[in-house]
Amino acid sequence: MRIVIVGNGVAGMEAALGVRAREPRWSITIVSEESDHFFSRTALMYVLAGQMSHRDIEPLERDLYARARFDRVRARATGVDVNARVVELAGDTIPYDRLLVASGSRPRSAAWKGAHLRGVGHFVTLQDLEWLEHEVHGGPSCGGRPPRPDAHETPIAHGSPYRRRQVAAEARRRTARSALVIGGGLIGIEAVESLLAAGLTVHLWVRDEWFWPLAIDRREGAWIAEALRSHGVEVRYGDEVEELLGGDDGNVRGARSTQGAEIAVDVVVIAIGVVPNTEWLAASAIERDRGGGILVDAGLRTSAPDVLAAGDCASVPWPGGGHRPEQLWYTARDQGRVAARRLLGDEATYARGIFYNSAKLVDIEYTAVGQLASGRDGAADWLFEERGRVRSSTRIAVRNGHVAGFSLLGRRWDHSVLGRWIAERRSLAWVLDHLTEAGWDSELVPPLVVPPELRVTR
Amino acid sequence: MDGQAQQRLMATYRDAWRSRGIVAWLVSIGIVAVYVTLYFTDVLDPPAAAIGLESKWFLYSFVYSAAMIAGAWSFLRRHGNSRYQRVRTYVNVGVQVLLGFCVPFAMKLAGQKDFYLSYFWPLKIDYLFPTTLRSLPVYLVLYAMLGSLVAVPLLTIYFGKRWYCSWVCGCGALANTIGDPWRHLSSKSTAAWRLENVTVYAVLALAVSTTAVVAGNQFLGPGHGAFSHFASQLQHYYFLVVASVLAGVVGTGLYPILGTRVWCRYFCPMAALLGLVQKLGRFRIAVKPDMCISCGNCSTYCEMGIDVRSYAQSNQSFTRASCVGCGMCAHVCPRGVLRLENRWPIQGDKKQQSLPVVDF
Numbered sequence: 051m052r053i054v055i056v057g058n059g060v061a062g063m064e065a066a067l068g069v070r071a072r073e074p075r076w077s078i079t080i081v082s083e084e085s086d087h088f089f090s091r092t093a094l095m096y097v098l099a100g101q102m103s104h105r106d107i108e109p110l111e112r113d114l115y116a117r118a119r120f121d122r123v124r125a126r127a128t129g130v131d132v133n134a135r136v137v138e139l140a141g142d143t144i145p146y147d148r149l150l151v152a153s154g155s156r157p158r159s160a161a162w163k164g165a166h167l168r169g170v171g172h173f174v175t176l177q178d179l180e181w182l183e184h185e186v187h188g189g190p191s192c193g194g195r196p197p198r199p200d201a202h203e204t205p206i207a208h209g210s211p212y213r214r215r216q217v218a219a220e221a222r223r224r225t226a227r228s229a230l231v232i233g234g235g236l237i238g239i240e241a242v243e244s245l246l247a248a249g250l251t252v253h254l255w256v257r258d259e260w261f262w263p264l265a266i267d268r269r270e271g272a273w274i275a276e277a278l279r280s281h282g283v284e285v286r287y288g289d290e291v292e293e294l295l296g297g298d299d300g301n302v303r304g305a306r307s308t309q310g311a312e313i314a315v316d317v318v319v320i321a322i323g324v325v326p327n328t329e330w331l332a333a334s335a336i337e338r339d340r341g342g343g344i345l346v347d348a349g350l351r352t353s354a355p356d357v358l359a360a361g362d363c364a365s366v367p368w369p370g371g372g373h374r375p376e377q378l379w380y381t382a383r384d385q386g387r388v389a390a391r392r393l394l395g396d397e398a399t400y401a402r403g404i405f406y407n408s409a410k411l412v413d414i415e416y417t418a419v420g421q422l423a424s425g426r427d428g429a430a431d432w433l434f435e436e437r438g439r440v441r442s443s444t445r446i447a448v449r450n451g452h453v454a455g456f457s458l459l460g461r462r463w464d465h466s467v468l469g470r471w472i473a474e475r476r477s478l479a480w481v482l483d484h485l486t487e488a489g490w491d492s493e494l495v496p497p498l499v500v501p502p503e504l505r506v507t508r
Numbered sequence: 509m510d511g512q513a514q515q516r517l518m519a520t521y522r523d524a525w526r527s528r529g530i531v532a533w534l535v536s537i538g539i540v541a542v543y544v545t546l547y548f549t550d551v552l553d554p555p556a557a558a559i560g561l562e563s564k565w566f567l568y569s570f571v572y573s574a575a576m577i578a579g580a581w582s583f584l585r586r587h588g589n590s591r592y593q594r595v596r597t598y599v600n601v602g603v604q605v606l607l608g609f610c611v612p613f614a615m616k617l618a619g620q621k622d623f624y625l626s627y628f629w630p631l632k633i634d635y636l637f638p639t640t641l642r643s644l645p646v647y648l649v650l651y652a653m654l655g656s657l658v659a660v661p662l663l664t665i666y667f668g669k670r671w672y673c674s675w676v677c678g679c680g681a682l683a684n685t686i687g688d689p690w691r692h693l694s695s696k697s698t699a700a701w702r703l704e705n706v707t708v709y710a711v712l713a714l715a716v717s718t719t720a721v722v723a724g725n726q727f728l729g730p731g732h733g734a735f736s737h738f739a740s741q742l743q744h745y746y747f748l749v750v751a752s753v754l755a756g757v758v759g760t761g762l763y764p765i766l767g768t769r770v771w772c773r774y775f776c777p778m779a780a781l782l783g784l785v786q787k788l789g790r791f792r793i794a795v796k797p798d799m800c801i802s803c804g805n806c807s808t809y810c811e812m813g814i815d816v817r818s819y820a821q822s823n824q825s826f827t828r829a830s831c832v833g834c835g836m837c838a839h840v841c842p843r844g845v846l847r848l849e850n851r852w853p854i855q856g857d858k859k860q861q862s863l864p865v866v867d868f
């Protein structure tokens with residue numbers, strides 16, 4: 051049996067390991083354009099900042115491919131011929147019996163004037179990381195070098211998210227001193243943090259009225275803005291980029307907003323979201339949705355026989371109908387596991403559970419579980435803002451008499467307990483009585499005490 | 509507390525001295541030279557006398573305490589935003605300054621033989637030698653015996669070995685203060701893990717047998733020619749190799765290259781013994797299910813080289829013998845996945861599998 055997997059991200063690697071664990075003799079080929087080794091995309095910011103080395107963000111030891119007998123093809127796949135059952139590479143093909151596409155996301159690009167200037171880029175791929183390392187540090191950090199100098203060089207096809215960008219710092223002959231990050235989402239805030247740690251003056255421009263209104267309400271957003279400002283970030287909410295300004299040397303030199311604000315910066319990171327990385331499949335007979343996500347059923351099967359898709363690139367069925375990709379680490383991992391069983395020939399289906407996620411917003415811990423008011427002020431939700439030895443904020447959304455979602459800042463929580471309460475349709479009064487049972491704070495942190503006047507009766 | 513702590517931690521690899529650059533090697537050579545001078549020459553006696561200290565060992569204790577305090581300051585600048593790390597550091601440094609320096613110094617001034625209340629067998633194997641015990645006042649004999657054989661293991665059952673290794677021990681205190689800038693350099697490879705399992709238990713076996721042989725010899729009294737000779741040679745070489753070379757020269761000197769806690773991880777007989785006890789006790793690192801993003805901060809900053817990430821990714825709460833419970837994995841985890849806990853396993857807890865390495 052010949053298994054081919056496009057992508058050695060978490061989805062692809064979980065699938066490969068799952069197949070190998072049961073079938074020692076099958077041939078497993080992993081095609082990857084981006085990197086030699088599986089690495090944690092979620093940790094890019096720590097390498098940029100200097101908190102981790104390139105090696106540290108590889109979860110598996112480097113001899114894994116040899117030990118697990120994975121054939122590694124370091125190349126860009128350019129299409130799939132579903133009739134001939136081959137994956138096409140530039141000038142080569144790889145035949146498959148079963149194929150898994152796990153090609154992840156690519157950054158959403160911006161149409162602004164100047165978006166193609168030198169010194170403007172994204173923060174999603176390893177090549178983006180290396181580009182930024184050159185812009186802000188003049189190269190990889192000490193101890194932070196990639197496995198070999200050309201490890202992330204890719205023979206690039208135009209339009210690939212894995213191409214190396216030109217470095218403005220080289221043309222300028224000095225590293226960047228100031229940066230503009232555009233976009234109020236998790237990748238944006240991670241970029242801000244690592245640029246701050248590198249000692250740059252950082253501007254953050256967010257189109258919305260506050261940071262990440264998809265999940266965060268106005269009052270929470272105010273705290274995050276305060277935290278950002280206290281670290282010296284120049285935050286600008288409710289304004290958009292009109293144009294990125296270039297100098298005679300082709301480098302970016304600044305930006306102007308629609309409201310007329312103009313700033314001078316050396317580097318610009320565009321973090322306005324990601325989209326499925328599937329345009330390489332444009333000419334292949336694998337059905338995709340309008341956003342580019344590969345349409346799959348609950349068994350992760352695509353429209354083509356024996357072709358599966360998993361991870362960020364797959365548009366999975368959602369409970370209320372319709373298909374959407376889930377762009378999270380744990381969903382990619384879970385889908386990779388389901389894909390492994392499908393590749394093995396088992397019946398397996400992917401079931402979405404209650405949503406949860408966590409993040410660290412500057413130095414504020416954040417956990418979200420369930421459904422929260424999206425796009426609107428969560429003013430109707432129960433909220434307690436703790437100010438004392440610990441600063442925290444606890445917001446609970448109630449729908450039809452039972453608890454539907456949690457948005458929690460400043461403390462650690464066990465999302466699995468909170469998710470269970472949502473599934474059990476607990477009342478707000480019950481949840482408030484039991485809240486400490488879901489606490490996950492470190493030892494010695496005083497527990498959250500909800501003041502009596504905020505309690506509700508049954 | 510300190511809003512800048514996280515930023516400082518983030519810049520760790522940016523400095524050559526913290527990432528095996530030339531400066532790191534020079535620092536390492538410097539520490540090795542200091543230990544060689546201390547253990548194998550008398551060069552440090554005159555300067556000690558000059559400032560009124562009785563021997564080079566007090567000078568060493570003094571410098572040790574000073575380094576620890578300076579290191580604690582820098583540690584708190586990097587990790588002081590964690591309450592656990594703050595309290596732990598205050599206690600550990602406090603204990604060392606008091607029990608590792610002030611008390612022995614006062615005893616010496618009072619004309620007594622100095623005794624370190626914060627050390628126990630088998631870290632100091634001579635504390636259970638009959639000759640040592642006979643030279644001590646009764647209350648110290650009780651302290652050494654009950655401490656080493658009853659209190660230490662019992663506390664470890666209840667709180668894990670961290671109560672000693674990370675809250676009391678002087679070697680741990682040095683590693684977690686002045687050694688902290690290098691904690692990320694500990695090797696996480698399977699090879700290092702295998703090596704550590706050989707070396708650390710070998711030293712433990714050596715410590716136990718040396719104690720037995722030396723004690724046996726002291727009981728038998730003089731006149732057992734060959735055996736007495738063997739016992740005194742064994743004792744001599746144990747102190748030379750383990751207490752001087754492995755604990756000082758290698759175990760501390762190589763911090764800047766191999767990461768802090770080289771001694772604790774590869775050689776310390778106390779750590780080995782308490783590790784075995786810890787496996788039977790309540791302490792564990794609890795993993796919050798399905799929240800880990802595999803970033804690897806926990807593994808990177810584990811000074812004992814435990815691949816915490818592999819447990820976290822597989823939703824596996826765990827107790828590893830080598831874990832000193834410094835709490836750094838839980839502190840640096842950006843998703844709050846890990847928590848140090850003392851509790852007996854309850855029904856429904858998943859049984860710990862062996863190390864979840866990928867093996868084929």
Ligand SMILES: Cc1cc2nc3c(=O)[nH]c(=O)nc-3n(C[C@H](O)[C@H](O)[C@H](O)COP(=O)(O)OP(=O)(O)OC[C@H]3O[C@@H](n4cnc5c(N)ncnc54)[C@H](O)[C@@H]3O)c2cc1C
Nearest residue numbers: 057058059060061083084126127153154361362377378379
């Ligand atoms: C900066 C950043 C921070 C993040 N933080 C979090 C977080 O905190 N929590 C969270 O849940 N999620 C986070 N995510 C999202 C998470 O990283 C992704 O959901 C996850 O990595 C998706 O995994 P994947 O296997 O689907 O794809 P990817 O990891 O993107 O892997 C794609 C693979 O496909 C290969 N590939 C793609 N196209 C081709 C081609 N044409 N030919 C050959 N190979 C190809 C690439 O080489 C690569 O190996 C973050 C993402 C980013 C960028």
Ligand code: SF4
Nearest residue numbers: 800803804806820841
């Ligand atoms: S630090 Fe936390 S999120 Fe990162 S690998 Fe470890 S447990 Fe997972």
